[in-house]
Amino acid sequence: MPADNAHLLRKITWNHIVIALMCAFMLLAPLPAEKLVSSPVVTVADAVFVIAVAAVFPQLLRSPFRPNLIWLFGSGLLIGIGLLCIAAVPDPAAVQGAMRLAYAIGFIPAVFALWGPDLKTLGVLGLFYVFGAVISVLGGVLNGTDPDGRNHGLSLHPNGMAAACILAIALAPLVAATLPRFRMVAGGCVVILLYGLWISGSRGALIALAVLVLAYTIRKQSVPLLLTSVGALTGAFYVAITTPQTSSNALARLLGGRGSSDADGQRQLAVTKALHEITQNPFLGAGFSHIREAQNSLLEVAAAIGVPAMLAFFTVLIGLATPVFSKDKIVQTLGYPAIGFIGLALTSDTVSDTFAWAPLAIAAVAASAAHANDVFGVRRGAGREVDSGGSSAATTLPAQMPS
Numbered sequence: 001m002p003a004d005n006a007h008l009l010r011k012i013t014w015n016h017i018v019i020a021l022m023c024a025f026m027l028l029a030p031l032p033a034e035k036l037v038s039s040p041v042v043t044v045a046d047a048v049f050v051i052a053v054a055a056v057f058p059q060l061l062r063s064p065f066r067p068n069l070i071w072l073f074g075s076g077l078l079i080g081i082g083l084l085c086i087a088a089v090p091d092p093a094a095v096q097g098a099m100r101l102a103y104a105i106g107f108i109p110a111v112f113a114l115w116g117p118d119l120k121t122l123g124v125l126g127l128f129y130v131f132g133a134v135i136s137v138l139g140g141v142l143n144g145t146d147p148d149g150r151n152h153g154l155s156l157h158p159n160g161m162a163a164a165c166i167l168a169i170a171l172a173p174l175v176a177a178t179l180p181r182f183r184m185v186a187g188g189c190v191v192i193l194l195y196g197l198w199i200s201g202s203r204g205a206l207i208a209l210a211v212l213v214l215a216y217t218i219r220k221q222s223v224p225l226l227l228t229s230v231g232a233l234t235g236a237f238y239v240a241i242t243t244p245q246t247s248s249n250a251l252a253r254l255l256g257g258r259g260s261s262d263a264d265g266q267r268q269l270a271v272t273k274a275l276h277e278i279t280q281n282p283f284l285g286a287g288f289s290h291i292r293e294a295q296n297s298l299l300e301v302a303a304a305i306g307v308p309a310m311l312a313f314f315t316v317l318i319g320l321a322t323p324v325f326s327k328d329k330i331v332q333t334l335g336y337p338a339i340g341f342i343g344l345a346l347t348s349d350t351v352s353d354t355f356a357w358a359p360l361a362i363a364a365v366a367a368s369a370a371h372a373n374d375v376f377g378v379r380r381g382a383g384r385e386v387d388s389g390g391s392s393a394a395t396t397l398p399a400q401m402p403s
Helices: 002-011 014-028 044-062 069-088 094-115 119-143 158-178 180-200 203-220 223-241 250-254 260-280 297-305 307-325 329-345 354-368
Strands: none
Touching: 014 044, 014 119, 014 354, 044 094, 044 354, 069 094, 069 297, 069 307, 094 307, 094 354, 119 158, 119 180, 119 329, 119 354, 158 180, 158 203, 158 329, 158 354, 180 203, 203 329, 260 297, 297 307, 297 329, 307 329, 307 354, 329 354
16 A cells, blocks of 8 residues: 555656646635735635745746737736826825736736646636635525625625626536536536525626626527527526515516615716716726725726726736637637626626636636637647547647646
């Protein structure tokens, strides 16, 4: 037995350690309530990510950087404007806000793009994020609801848990495509995540789910999937309209159920205030103290650091969604988290949260594989093959970790 253990230890490479650390990061990312005691904004997931970066740093120095130019332009402009706001707009939250923005939107995707794991490894990372979101939902079920009858899981707010559920659902096609043996597991997790979305009472997440399902259906051009989605939606509406108005599930609140009127008033007031700040300070905004006030990610960025920054932020999201247009069916799945986030941006205050940018960073890997002569494609034969679950050609991405 000791000899067998020694043999197994010899098989463990530095690459395995890096992947294990990145998996831990993805598992912890949907649990933003787990913050470090010494910091109100740095989560345990952030600390694990820093350790993972230290482990993979030597390879990052040797890796070619082929970024998605749309993401690179948008993130560079956004971070530049954020740094300019530190000097131009007196705001005690400016330094912390700019650093958080640069870390989430620039640093995390850049590390993933430089690291360049293959599709199978990305599928494993996506699976661990899904597991983290499921843990949050199950933890919320055990902890019960808040005074408003909503469930926030292991997140700080019901909308936070719902947003993590949406992004985890968006990763499910990647898991199913790259890890065929885990398709049933991914399907079961999606059912739990949909339940988490339901008990969160988040109406905005329902809109994001509709955007995600619509994009997936159009890209797949699947009539059965469309009919299934319509049938599920019809059943959910029936349950909602036959549920008492005191119910706080997501669809009931969308139809005017418990607490929705007060939330509508607060949201309208926040949007009005954000539009006022944008009118008064259209170019550099009113400061990072306003980054969470509008309940709309795009308006929040515009109110905090200006309309040009909002356009740059949207450009970043478009850049990370471009894998959806790939000719390769597996690479297409890498863009769905960005599609889900775009849906969330309309009604969510999420801008630079780690739980959002961990799955979005996965798209940066596909983006890094794009070349001038094949903007939405990937190189073949540049790395380890991945079982595509029935496709005629295996799919690979460049810049593989040495095993």
